Each structure stands twice: as structure tokens, then as C-alpha cells.
Amino acid sequence: MFKLIHKDNNSKARLGRLTTARGEINTPCFMPVGTQATVKAISPAELEECRAEVVLANAYHLFLRPGLEVIKKAGGLHDFMSWPKPILTDSGGYQIFSLALLRKVSDEGVSFQSHFDGLKHFFTPEDVIGTQKGLGSDILMPLDECVHYPCAKDYARVAMERTIDWAGRSKTAFIRPMPAGRQEFSGVSNDNCSLLFGIVQGATYEDLRKECVGRLVEIGFDGYAVGGVSVGEPKNLRYNITACMSEVLPQQAPRYLMGVGTPEDILEAIDFGVDMFDCVVPTRYGRNGTAFTSTGKLIIRNAPYIQDYGALDPACKCYTCRNFSRAYLRHLFNTDEILGLRLVSFHNIYFYLELMQRVREAIKQDRFKEFKKKFLSQYNSQPCV
Amino acid sequence: MFKLIHKDNNSKARLGRLTTARGEINTPCFMPVGTQATVKAISPAELEECRAEVVLANAYHLFLRPGLEVIKKAGGLHDFMSWPKPILTDSGGYQIFSLALLRKVSDEGVSFQSHFDGLKHFFTPEDVIGTQKGLGSDILMPLDECVHYPCAKDYARVAMERTIDWAGRSKTAFIRPMPAGRQEFSGVSNDNCSLLFGIVQGATYEDLRKECVGRLVEIGFDGYAVGGVSVGEPKNLRYNITACMSEVLPQQAPRYLMGVGTPEDILEAIDFGVDMFDCVVPTRYGRNGTAFTSTGKLIIRNAPYIQDYGALDPACKCYTCRNFSRAYLRHLFNTDEILGLRLVSFHNIYFYLELMQRVREAIKQDRFKEFKKKFLSQYNSQPCV
Numbered sequence: 001m002f003k004l005i006h007k008d009n010n011s012k013a014r015l016g017r018l019t020t021a022r023g024e025i026n027t028p029c030f031m032p033v034g035t036q037a038t039v040k041a042i043s044p045a046e047l048e049e050c051r052a053e054v055v056l057a058n059a060y061h062l063f064l065r066p067g068l069e070v071i072k073k074a075g076g077l078h079d080f081m082s083w084p085k086p087i088l089t090d091s092g093g094y095q096i097f098s099l100a101l102l103r104k105v106s107d108e109g110v111s112f113q114s115h116f117d118g119l120k121h122f123f124t125p126e127d128v129i130g131t132q133k134g135l136g137s138d139i140l141m142p143l144d145e146c147v148h149y150p151c152a153k154d155y156a157r158v159a160m161e162r163t164i165d166w167a168g169r170s171k172t173a174f175i176r177p178m179p180a181g182r183q184e185f186s187g188v189s190n191d192n193c194s195l196l197f198g199i200v201q202g203a204t205y206e207d208l209r210k211e212c213v214g215r216l217v218e219i220g221f222d223g224y225a226v227g228g229v230s231v232g233e234p235k236n237l238r239y240n241i242t243a244c245m246s247e248v249l250p251q252q253a254p255r256y257l258m259g260v261g262t263p264e265d266i267l268e269a270i271d272f273g274v275d276m277f278d279c280v281v282p283t284r285y286g287r288n289g290t291a292f293t294s295t296g297k298l299i300i301r302n303a304p305y306i307q308d309y310g311a312l313d314p315a316c317k318c319y320t321c322r323n324f325s326r327a328y329l330r331h332l333f334n335t336d337e338i339l340g341l342r343l344v345s346f347h348n349i350y351f352y353l354e355l356m357q358r359v360r361e362a363i364k365q366d367r368f369k370e371f372k373k374k375f376l377s378q379y380n381s382q383p384c385v
Numbered sequence: 386m387f388k389l390i391h392k393d394n395n396s397k398a399r400l401g402r403l404t405t406a407r408g409e410i411n412t413p414c415f416m417p418v419g420t421q422a423t424v425k426a427i428s429p430a431e432l433e434e435c436r437a438e439v440v441l442a443n444a445y446h447l448f449l450r451p452g453l454e455v456i457k458k459a460g461g462l463h464d465f466m467s468w469p470k471p472i473l474t475d476s477g478g479y480q481i482f483s484l485a486l487l488r489k490v491s492d493e494g495v496s497f498q499s500h501f502d503g504l505k506h507f508f509t510p511e512d513v514i515g516t517q518k519g520l521g522s523d524i525l526m527p528l529d530e531c532v533h534y535p536c537a538k539d540y541a542r543v544a545m546e547r548t549i550d551w552a553g554r555s556k557t558a559f560i561r562p563m564p565a566g567r568q569e570f571s572g573v574s575n576d577n578c579s580l581l582f583g584i585v586q587g588a589t590y591e592d593l594r595k596e597c598v599g600r601l602v603e604i605g606f607d608g609y610a611v612g613g614v615s616v617g618e619p620k621n622l623r624y625n626i627t628a629c630m631s632e633v634l635p636q637q638a639p640r641y642l643m644g645v646g647t648p649e650d651i652l653e654a655i656d657f658g659v660d661m662f663d664c665v666v667p668t669r670y671g672r673n674g675t676a677f678t679s680t681g682k683l684i685i686r687n688a689p690y691i692q693d694y695g696a697l698d699p700a701c702k703c704y705t706c707r708n709f710s711r712a713y714l715r716h717l718f719n720t721d722e723i724l725g726l727r728l729v730s731f732h733n734i735y736f737y738l739e740l741m742q743r744v745r746e747a748i749k750q751d752r753f754k755e756f757k758k759k760f761l762s763q764y765n766s767q768p769c770v
Contacts, residue, residue, distance in 0.1 A: 037716065041723040045704065066691070066716040073692055074712060082708040306451070307458055319430065323467040327459060331422065331451040338426040338723065 001195055001222055002254045009366040012246055012273035013359075018223070018254050020086045020138040021193030022078065023053065027254060027275035028359055030266065030352045031056045031088055033283065036065070037081040040283045041338075041345045044083045049319065050350045051357070053085060054138075056278045059131045060092020060100075063121075064114050068134045076136030088278070089137035091128045093199075094227070094259070097146040105145060107162060125166040126173040129196075133174075137194060141225065142170030144199040149232040156203035163201040163227075164215050171196060171219050195222035197256060203228060204237045206244050213248045223254040223276075230259040239268060246273040263292060263355060263379060267372045270359060282352050286345030289333040292352070294375075297384045298326075300344060304385055305330040318350035319343075386580055386607055387639045394751040397631055397658035398744075403608070403639050405471045405523040406578035407463065408438065412639060412660035413744055415651065415737045416441045416473055418668065421450070422466040425668045426723075426730045429468045434704070435735045436742070438470060439523075441663045444516045445477020445485075448506075449499050453519045461521030473524035473663075474517045478584075479612070479644070481508070482531040490530060492547060510551040511558040514581075518559075522579060526610065527555030529584040534618040541588035548586040548612075549600050556581060556604050580607035582641060588613060589622045591629050598633045608639040608661075615644040624653060631658040648677060648740060648764060652757045655744060667737050671730030674718040677737070679760075682769045683711075685729060689770055690715040703735035704728075 006015040016027040032039045032047060035058045039047060047055065057077060062068070074080035077087055096103060100112035109124035128143040143166050145159040174196045198221035202208030216224065226245050229238050242257060249255050256276035257269050266277050282292065289300040293313035298305075300312070311321040312329060320329075320343040332340030355375075362371035391400040401412040417424045417432060420443045424432060432440065442462060447453070459465035462472055481488060485497035494509035513528040528551050530544040559581045583606035587593030601609065611630050614623050627642060634640050641661035642654050651662050667677065674685040678698035683690075685697070696706040697714060705714075705728040717725025740760075747756035 036720045036722055037713070038722045038724045041727070043704075043724060043727070044708070065720055066712070070692055070712055070716070074694055074710060080710070080713055080716075082713070307455055309459055319428075323429070325459060325465070327451070327455055328422070328465055328467070331455070331465075335421045335450055337421055337423045338726070339423045339428060341723070342426070342428070342727070 002252065004252060006364055008363045008368040010369045011271050011372075013270050013363045013368040014273055014275060015360055015363040016254060016275055018195075018275075020054075020195065022084065022086045022138050025053045025086055025276075026360055028266075028270045028356055028363075029053060029276055030356045031276065031278040032349050032352075033278055033280045034081070034083075034087075035280075036061050037071075037077060039349070041287065041342050042283070042349060044081065046319075046346055047083070047349070050346070050353045052349070052353055054088060055083060055085075056088045056090060057081075057135070057137075058092055058095060059089045059128060059135065059137075059141075060095040062089075062135060063092070063131050064116065068131055072134050076134075078136060086138040087135075088139035089132045089135055089141065090258075091132070091141040091143045092123075093128075093141075093144040094146050096123070096143075105162070107165065110143070110145075125169045129170050129173040133194070139195045139197060139223070140170075140174065141197055142167050142199060144201055144227055146201070146228050146231070147203050149204065151203040153203075153205055153208070156201075156205055156208055159203075160201045160208050160212050163199065164212060164219075167198050167216055167221075168219050171221070197221050197223040197225050197254075199225045199227040199258070200245065200249075201228050204233055204241065206240070209241060209244060210248050213245065217250055221253070223256060224249050225256040225258050225276075226274075227258050229257060230261060235265075238265075239272075242269050242272045242274065249273075263352070264376060266355075267359070267376065270368070271372060282348035283345045286348040287341045289329075289340065289344060291344050292348050294378055295382045296379050299385060300326060300329050300340075301333050302330075302385055312344070312347055313351065316347065316351060316354070318347050318354075320347040320350075387637065389637060391749055393748045393753040395754045396656050396757075398655050398748045398753040399658055399660060400745055400748040401639060401660055403580075403660075405439075405580065407469065407471045407523050410438045410471055410661075411745055413651075413655045413741055413748075414438060414661055415741045416661065416663040417734050417737075418663055418665045419466070419468075419472075420665075421446050422456075422462060424734070426672065426727050427668070427734060429466065431704075431731055432468070432734070435731070435738045437734070437738055439473060440468060440470075441473050441475060442466075442520070442522075443477055443480060444474045444513060444520065444522075444526075445480040447474075447520060448477070448516050449501065453516055457519050461519075463521060471523040472520075474520055474522035474526065475643075475663075476513045476517070476526040476528045478513075478526075478529040479531050481528075490547070492550065495528070495530075510554045514555050514558040518579070524580045524582060524608070525555075525559065526582055527552050527584060529586055529612055531586070531613050531616070532588050534589065534616045536588040538588075538590055538593070541586075541590055541593055544588075545586045545593050545597050548584065549597060549604075552583050552601055552606075553604050556606070582606050582608040582610050582639075584610045584612040584643070585630065585634075586613050589618055589626065591625070594626060594629060595633050598630065602635060606638070608641060609634050610641040610643050610661075611659075612643050614642060615646060620650075623650075624657075627654050627657045627659065634658075648737070649761060651740075652744070652761065656753070656757060667733035668730045671733040672726045674714075674725065674729060676729050677733050679763055680767045681764050684770065685711060685714050685725075686718050687715075687770055697729070697732055698736065701732065701736060701739070703732050703739075705732040705735075 099115040198216035305326040308326040583601035690711040693711040
């Protein structure tokens with residue numbers, strides 16, 4: 001399913017291709033986040049325009065609203081949201097451990113109350129796989145136990161052991177039909193073409209992380225995700241985890257660093273050999289009027305842009321940059337016009353995907369280090385205004 | 386500038402073409418409202434997709450934010466908002482009389498405080514023409530005095546007399562350069578290609594309305610707008626005004642019924658010989674999740690659509706209807722996702738412009754009455770859910 005096409009000569013950066021039933025994903029890749037079956041403020045046609053090859057959705061959110069039944073009857077998530085290309089579904093483990101109320105975790109599973117209507121639910125790892133099968137996801141993630149930062153080592157081990165146990169049960173559920181009595185979680189069909197990733201936990205403890213990798217590899221997954229990062233830990237600790245993961249993760253499987261990150265973070269992680277990323281930052285920042293540009297972040301509401309008739313990023317070829325000035329975008333944000341957040345969100349997604357395209361080009365030509373250095377030097381050349 | 390192409394044999398409906406420096410407008414036409422230099426939530430590319438030939442903007446709003454200077458330096462409103470086709474600018478008379486604070490009207494002009502920051506302003510009719518020249522508008526509207534409904538006849542006459550006086554001064558300002566001392570209102574250039582309409586006032590009094598038409602025609606304008614409608618008067622009074630206007634307005638000039646309306650209202654007015662319309666309804670309703678369809682209005686949040694996988698309007702060919710189900714759109718509104726209001730706003734604009742296209746086709750073939758009857762019978766066939 002995953003082909004490692006080329007390894008950069010001067011770094012650990014990897015060029016790869018992940019094949020799914022719904023299309024190929026060229027790696028390193030960035031997956032725009034469509035938590036509730038929509039990348040916020042962006043249409044599927046615009047995602048195609050940005051050359052997105054995969055989007056992420058969230059099983060926890062979609063189970064709660066609109067409910068699995070609604071999506072199954074639509075023919076699955078792809079038809080429901082009108083996105084024919086690959087979808088990776090997050091299990092929602094992170095959301096259950098961050099958003100949900102009155103959470104109780106046991107070896108059997110996790111009980112919680114919905115964060116928006118207070119209804120009680122109980123999810124087992126098997127249920128969560130069933131939900132993702134029901135959605136018709138191309139890449140499924142198992143339920144895991146996420147810990148906060150900082151986390152005592154004792155508890156980090158407990159959560160890791162549970163995550164590994166759940167990973168094993170998820171694998172079994174992934175390859176077998178749903179047992180009777182939990183039919184509400186069962187998928188429309190198991191097309192045998194979807195992929196299941198394992199999620200590495202272990203907080204900031206290198207030995208736990210490495211042990212977790214070894215035991216997940218024994219179970220065997222189509223790819224490996226590094227979870228429990230971007231949960232408040234200092235940047236250097238995150239880099240340490242990423243670096244040590246890169247040593248022990250199998251070369252022939254894709255590596256996914258969950259929830260990361262800014263352009264700088266992504267380039268660092270690619271340097272360590274990471275292949276896949278997702279992050280809400282481009283759309284969340286876009287809605288708040290912060291644009292990513294080749295010379296750094298730009299806060300469009302700020303006064304210097306009142307009469308700035310240049311493009312958001314003169315180096316960018318997206319619809320927003322080809323047609324609208326900073327002065328106009330500032331006016332739209334200043335007057336609370338929806339078109340403003342649309343245009344900046346679109347630009348940010350385009351910027352991220354264009355960056356990944358250029359990264360892949362650079363790796364192909366063994367000049368990733370050079371590309372990264374040049375990009376970051378320009379990206380950091382101006383103070384953020 | 387205006388060519389009356391054909392008059393329907395069985396009604397007063399007219400087929401026409403208004404020529405501006407920035408393109409032709411086929412009438413009857415509907416002008417999507419872009420008050421603050423954006424049709425709410427819709428991009429210019431999408432307006433082109435809907436085959437919009439003209440949009441409306443508002444001189445009052447744009448004078449306040451971002452200010453005339455910002456737009457003039459952008460090269461005018463068309464460049465600022467990236468809309469190359471015709472723009473009609475409303476003077477903002479209606480907004481000054483409905484939104485602005487501490488309003489004081491005199492024969493000289495109107496003083497008021499901005500509705501959003503309380504700053505004091507004084508506009509003369511000449512200033513308002515200057516502002517619209519500065520914006521680079523294709524069709525300019527003079528400052529008028531709008532009265533509320535109901536309005537005593539005495540005051541309706543005062544306001545009408547003032548409106549006529551201001552219309553004359555506007556015409557003079559339109560054809561002459563801005564005098565010294567009011568340079569902040571002066572245009573980048575007077576290209577002599579723009580059009581100036583007159584606005585008929587007179588509240589609900591037929592004799593005042595008719596007198597107003599006569600005196601405006603004496604001054605001479607490129608088109609005539611019926612103002613002070615849709616201000617709370619009963620529907621039958623509005624129809625009366627429209628009908629009596631149609632008798633006295635010159636045949637060879639375009640007729641614009643300001644701020645109207647729903648599909649039913651527009652068809653009624655076309656039947657009386659009106660050529661141009663604008664209304665916030667398609668976008669405002671779109672943002673609230675109410676769609677216009679060939680079988681009437683549809684409130685997408687409602688329960689019947691939870692598992693309705695049909696298009697918003699199966700008879701519509703827009704992007705929204707080609708790609709998304711009612712169930713998906715309901716989910717988007719239910720989860721406060723911006724894509725929902727985008728897709729329904731877009732559909733509504735498309736629906737309105739498609740309706741006008743079909744109206745023009747029907748007039749051409751002398752079957753407007755038949756078309757109207759058939760459309761309304763289908764449109765009213767189902768209760769609004």
C-alpha cells in the first residue's frame with residue numbers, strides 16, 4: 001500500500017506514495033482537517049483546486065452529529081460530503097479525552113457525555129473501528145488513551161499499555177465483522193481496501209515510546225501515527241520524540257505525526273522522516289485573519305494593510321492572491337464579511353499544500369535541507385505584522 | 386443606453402438591454418446586493434458562475450468603511466472587489482434614514498452619526514454623487530429622502546419636494562466637476578460613461594408619485610427608480626404604486642423597483658413593466674438556511690431533511706444542487722459550519738438569476754403570463770417546511 005520512492009541523501013526526509021481504494025496520496029502530505037465532514041469554510045471544489053489528495057474527518061464528532069445512520073444511508077462519508085478522494089478518520093480518542101464530559105476510562109472502553117448535548121455514550125475500541133467502517137473511511141485510526149502534558153511516568157505507562165491493548169483489539173475488529181448486539185456501529189461493508197494505522201503513545205518518555213513502537217509493530221499496522229503530541233509540551237520535547245520515533249519506526253510504513261503543525265514544525269518533522277500531517281491551523285488562523293505567506297504570518301486586520309494593494313502573498317498563485325488585495329481582505333475582516341475568512345482560509349490551505357508539493361520536489365532532487373533552510377530564512381525574514 | 390427589445394403581447398412585461406461602459410445588462414434583471422463591496426459569503430467567481438451581469442453596492446456603507454480614499458487608490462470599486470462587470474451604487478439615502486443615528490435633514494443635505502462608530506458626517510446631494518463617482522460606479526443613484534410607512538401626506542410632500550430638488554442638484558453635480566472644498570468626495574475621473582437614475586418618492590399617494598415622475602422626467606435621467614417601497618406598507622399598496630408608476634414612467638428608460646423582493650413580488654412587478662430589481666433576501670435567507678426552490682421556500686434545519694438525500698431543488702443545476710444533499714446541508718447548519726450558509730446563499734442567488742433568465746426567455750416568446758402562472762402554481766404547491 002505504501003511505496004517508499006526516494007530517501008533524501010542529506011536528511012531523513014522521505015518521498016513516498018500511499019495507495020488507497022480512492023486514490024493515491026503523495027507523501028510527505030498535509031491533510032486538511034474536516035472534523036465535521038467539511039473543511040471549515042472551504043468547498044470540495046476548492047480543495048481540488050488546492051490539489052488536496054486526502055482530508056481528515058473525525059469519527060467522534062460525526063458519530064454524535066449527524067449520527068452514523070445518516071451518513072451510512074448517504075452511501076458513506078465520501079458521498080455525504082461530496083469528496084471522492086481518500087479520507088482519514090481520526091478515532092476521536094483525542095476529542096473524548098479533551099472535549100467530552102464526565103469521562104470514565106476502563107480497560108473495556110471509555111464512557112463519556114457528549115460535549116454538546118450531554119447524552120451518555122460508551123465506546124469500546126471495537127465500536128470505534130465499526131464506526132469508521134460505517135463511515136467508509138480509507139484510513140482508520142484505533143481508539144487510544146491520550147494523556148495531558150505533563151504526565152507522570154506511571155500513568156503514561158498505564159495509558160500506553162491500554163493503548164496497545166486497544167490497538168490489538170482494533171486490529172481484530174478491523175479484519176472481522178462486528179459482533180451481534182453492537183450493530184449500530186457496524187459498517188455498510190468491509191471492502192477490505194481500507195488501511196488501519198497504529199498510534200504510538202508514551203507521553204514524553206523515550207523508553208515508553210520505543211517500547212510502544214515495538215509492540216505495535218508486532219501486531220502489525222498499515223502505518224504508524226505518533227499521538228499525544230501538540231498537547232502542550234515544549235517544542236524541544238516534541239522534536240525529541242519525533243527524532244527517536246524516526247529511529248525505530250519501520251522504514252516501509254508511512255509515519256503520521258498527528259495534529260502537527262505550523263510550516264516550521266512540519267519541515268522539522270519531515271527532516272526526521274515523517275510522511276503525514278494534519279492540523280487545524282491553516283483554517284483556524286484563516287478564520288481569524290492570519291495568513292501564512294512565504295515571508296511569514298500576516299495579520300490582515302492590522303493597520304499597515306489599510307492601503308496595501310499587494311497580494312496577500314505575492315509569491316502565491318491561489319485564487320485569493322490572484323484576485324484580491326490585502327486592503328480588500330482587511331476591509332472584509334473589518335466589516336465581518338464572511339468572504340474574508342473564506343478567502344484567507346482558502347489561501348492558507350493552498351499555501352500548505354503548495355509547500356508540501358515543493359517539499360516533495362526538493363526531496364526528489366536530494367535538496368530538502370537546502371529547501372528547508374531557504375524557506376525558513378525567508379519565512380522568518382520579517383516580523384509578524 | 387437602454388434598448389427596449391420587446392414588449393410581451395399579453396402583459397406589460399418588457400425585454401430590454403442596458404448598456405454600460407463595463408458591459409450589458411439584460412432586463413428584467415436581478416442585482417445581487419453587495420452592500421460592503423461583497424455579496425455576502427459569495428465570491429466574484431461564483432457570481433460569474435450564476436451569470437450575474439450587475440451587482441449593487443452601497444455608497445453610504447463604503448464611504449464609512451473602508452472610506453473612499455482606500456477604494457479610489459485601489460483604482461475604484463471594481464478593482465477593489467475584483468468585479469469587472471457593472472456596479473449600481475445606491476446612494477445610501479435609505480440607510481441614512483434607517484440605520485444612521487441623530488439624523489437631521491435640511492434642504493442643504495443630511496447630517497448624521499455613523500451607525501457603527503458614532504462619528505458625525507454631513508452629506509449634500511452633491512457629495513453623494515461625488516462619492517459614487519469616486520467609487521467608479523456604472524449606475525449612480527441620487528440622495529433622496531425616504532419616509533417610513535405610514536407617512537402623513539403633508540410630510541410625504543415635503544420629502545418628495547426635497548427629493549426632487551436634490552435630484553436636480555445631483556444631475557448638475559453628475560455632469561460637472563466637484564467644487565473646491567469638497568475634494569474628499571471627488572471622483573478619480575468622470576468617464577462620462579456612467580448613468581444617473583432618478584428616484585421617485587411620494588409614499589403611498591398616487592398623485593404625489595405621479596407628480597414626482599413628471600418633474601423628474603423634466604430634469605431627465607438615464608433611468609427611473611421607485612423608492613420608498615418595501616418599507617412596511619401592505620402588499621396591495623405596493624402593487625398599486627407599481628401599477629400606477631408603470632402608466633406614467635417613460636417607456637424608453639429602464640425602471641427599477643428598489644429593494645424588491647421575493648420571487649412572487651418580482652414576477653408581479655415584471656408584469657407591471659418593471660425592469661430592474663435588487664434585494665438582500667436571497668443571501669439573508671441563505672445565511673439563515675432558507676432556500677428558494679421551484680416548489681417554494683425550504684427551511685433546511687427542519688427535521689424532515691435529516692435523512693433526505695435529494696438535492697435542495699432537484700430542478701436546479703447549481704453547484705450546491707449538483708453536489709450536496711438536503712441531509713448534508715442540514716448537518717452543516719446544525720453544526721454551525723460556514724460551508725452551509727455559503728452553499729445555500731449560492732443556490733439562492735443562482736435560483737434568482739436563473740428565474741430572471743427564464744423570465745426573459747418567456748417575454749421574448751410572448752408567454753410571460755403563462756410562465757408566471759405556471760411558476761407560481763408550482764412555487765405555491767407545497768407548504769413551506
